[in-house]
Amino acid sequence: MTGQQIADAKAIAASKSHSEAERRRRERINNHLTKLRSLLPNTTKTDKASLLAEVIEHVKELKSQTSIIAEKVPVPSEIDELTIDNTSDDEGRIVIRASLCCEDRSDLLQDLIKTLKRLRLRTLKAEITTLGRRVRNVLFVTGEDHHSISIHDNQQMVNHWRNVIEEALKTIVEKTNNGDDYSFASIKRQKNK
Amino acid sequence: MTGQQIADAKAIAASKSHSEAERRRRERINNHLTKLRSLLPNTTKTDKASLLAEVIEHVKELKSQTSIIAEKVPVPSEIDELTIDNTSDDEGRIVIRASLCCEDRSDLLQDLIKTLKRLRLRTLKAEITTLGRRVRNVLFVTGEDHHSISIHDNQQMVNHWRNVIEEALKTIVEKTNNGDDYSFASIKRQKNK
DNA sequence: TACAACACGTGAAGC
């Protein structure tokens, strides 16, 4: 074989593998599109562009649905959250409502208890909801008796404690899941067929 | 110009418009892909195939989320539904629970009332939830006094009434929205930006 | 004939 022939053969082989790779790529993309089509309702015999348009609409629809429901029901959301509000209980005592949402982990509850204990706070009520691997905690906390947060009519003090609680819980929310078990049993997910 | 030249010019023009059309098509598809990418969380700089794979996962995720939530909370679903169950109230009286889900419309409630009245049924309780344009009604109905459904221990009679109610409500669910106003105020949808 | 949608192979760019 001459050098020219070898070079040609190499070029042909390269071109072949190239076109084959490209074919595989197209296959992958099209398979995904087919799968997407099957996930959508009433979406047969539409072209690629329209299919994608419908996927967009569907995703938006589902997103808005979940967020609407989340407004009514305190289910865990996909993203980490932490909001602090202050209310007051029947006796006019200052109560801070802390709602946090994060990935569930085995030591989450421990962390919360420890943190609140360290801050000398009392948890009046805790609403805990899990959804898949996400967990939402809504805590109603107040100070222990004779705690500065118990003193009424002091907006500055309340704001101070809001900040303290926010910072403390922030580190808990931001702590990443260490791969342990979850602290609460998860709701069974519907099979994705 | 010779005939040959004219033919060539035509061919060139055709080829040009063809390639331009193809470019527009690609553009449309890619724009949709970009939009999809923006709708997903944490999905920058991934290739097309992986992007679509993530879209699939995301759609599945959202779907299972909404269905899990729907199990816990009686929110309206996307598809029309009608399920009939029989329970019994405190006094052991037969009560039939009818849950129906359909597009909301102004005369839906009227239809329900009329139908139940026609069947000489009494509605003990009605739970009504709207979500977007969808509405879910959960009705707890029983017979009027001395109605045959009030007679206990007659499984055949109960089944008969289940069928009667199912058929009657089926026509209501299947009645298409005539474009009128909705009978209930709809929950505001989150803006799709 | 013309248009729309698709699969294909190829050149270019990034790693």
Add this chain to the structure above:
DNA sequence: TGCTTCACGTGTTGT
């Protein structure tokens, strides 16, 4: 260098 991804223009098919 080879491998991957993309955009491009073209051939083909169905309407």
